[in-house]
Amino acid sequence: MQIKEKMISLFQRRGPSLPVHVAKETDLDMLFASAFLSELISERKLKVSVMKIGSSPLYFLPGQEQMLENFAEGLKGKEREAFERLKEKRFLVDSELEPAIRVAIGAIRDFAIPFRISGEIFWRYFTEDESKFIDMKFKERGEPKVLHKIQVVEKQPEKEIPIEMKVVEVVEIQTPEFEEPKIEIAPVEVAEDTEDAKARRKTKSHVKKTPAKKNPAKKSRQDEKFLEKVKAFLSKSSVEIKSVEDFKKEEIFLVVKVDGKEQLLAAYKKKKISDADIIRAAKRAAKLGMKYSVLSLGELPKKISELVEALKEIKEIGKME
Numbered sequence: 001m002q003i004k005e006k007m008i009s010l011f012q013r014r015g016p017s018l019p020v021h022v023a024k025e026t027d028l029d030m031l032f033a034s035a036f037l038s039e040l041i042s043e044r045k046l047k048v049s050v051m052k053i054g055s056s057p058l059y060f061l062p063g064q065e066q067m068l069e070n071f072a073e074g075l076k077g078k079e080r081e082a083f084e085r086l087k088e089k090r091f092l093v094d095s096e097l098e099p100a101i102r103v104a105i106g107a108i109r110d111f112a113i114p115f116r117i118s119g120e121i122f123w124r125y126f127t128e129d130e131s132k133f134i135d136m137k138f139k140e141r142g143e144p145k146v147l148h149k150i151q152v153v154e155k156q157p158e159k160e161i162p163i164e165m166k167v168v169e170v171v172e173i174q175t176p177e178f179e180e181p182k183i184e185i186a187p188v189e190v191a192e193d194t195e196d197a198k199a200r201r202k203t204k205s206h207v208k209k210t211p212a213k214k215n216p217a218k219k220s221r222q223d224e225k226f227l228e229k230v231k232a233f234l235s236k237s238s239v240e241i242k243s244v245e246d247f248k249k250e251e252i253f254l255v256v257k258v259d260g261k262e263q264l265l266a267a268y269k270k271k272k273i274s275d276a277d278i279i280r281a282a283k284r285a286a287k288l289g290m291k292y293s294v295l296s297l298g299e300l301p302k303k304i305s306e307l308v309e310a311l312k313e314i315k316e317i318g319k320m321e
Contacts, residue, residue: 100247271298
C-alpha cells in the first residue's frame with residue numbers, strides 16, 4: 001500500500017508518466033513497477049494511454065486526460081496528420097475521411113472520441129462535447145432541432161471492427177411534422193406482341209450498354225481490406241506497425257519495427273511490381289533515413305530479382321573518360 005500511495009503521489013506531482021520514470025522514482029525494478037501499475041489500473045486508480053512513447057504507453061490519473069496533449073508531438077505520419085486536422089476542425093465526419101485518415105484517427109483514441117448521431121459516425125476532439133456539435137450544425141443549416149440519439153462508439157483495443165456502442169445521452173427537441181409523399185402506381189397496359197414490337201426489341205438487344213461507373217465507396221472498402229490484409233500478414237511475422245506514412249490507390253507506406261529497428265515498408269496491391277515501384281519506395285525511405293522492404297501480392301519479376309541479386313556483391317560502377 002505504501003508503494004501504491006507513493007506512485008499515486010508521483011502522478012499527482014508529475015502528471016502522465018512512463019513506467020521507467022515510475023521505477024526510477026520508487027527504486028523498483030521495471031518488472032515490479034509494471035506489476036504495481038497493472039494493479040492500479042485494475043483498481044481504476046490509474047488509466048493508460050493508447051499512444052506510446054517509444055514502445056511504452058503513458059500512465060496517468062483520472063482527470064489528467066488533457067495533459068496527454070503535451071505528448072502529441074510523438075505522433076508520426078498519418079496519425080500526426082489526423083490529430084492536427086481534428087484539433088483544428090474540432091469535429092470530423094467519418095464518412096468524409098479518406099481511408100488512411102480514417103484508420104489513423106481510430107489509432108489516436110486518446111484524442112479522437114467517436115460518437116453516432118442518427119446512424120452516422122462522427123469524431124470529436126477529446127476536449128469537446130457532442131451537444132456543441134449538434135448546436136453548431138443546426139445553426140449552419142438554419143434548421144429546427146430534431147430528436148437525436150447520441151451514442152459513444154467504443155472500439156476494442158486491438159480491433160478496428162466490430163464497433164460496440166452504448167447510448168449516453170438523448171437530446172429531445174421539437175420537430176415540425178410533415179406528410180410522407182404518396183406514391184401512386186398507375187396501371188400498365190400490356191400491348192399485343194406485334195411484328196413491329198418484335199423488331200424494336202431485336203434492335204434494342206444490339207445496342208451497346210454503357211458500363212456502370214465504379215462505386216467510390218466500394219473502392220474505399222477494398223482499399224481498407226488490403227490494409228487489413230497487410231496488417232494481418234505483419235502480425236503473423238511479429239512485425240510491429242509504428243505509423244501509417246501514406247495510403248493511396250494501390251500502395252501503402254508504413255513505418256514498422258523489425259528486430260528493434262524501424263524501417264519503411266512499401267506494400268503494393270498488385271501481383272507484378274515494377275522497377276519504378278521499388279525506386280519510389282527507395283526515395284521515400286531515403287527521405288526518412290531508413291532502410292526499406294517491399295511487399296506485393298505476387299512473386300518478384302525475374303528480371304528485377306536477377307538485378308537485385310547482381311547488385312548484392314557490387315562494389316562500384318564507374319565511367320571511363
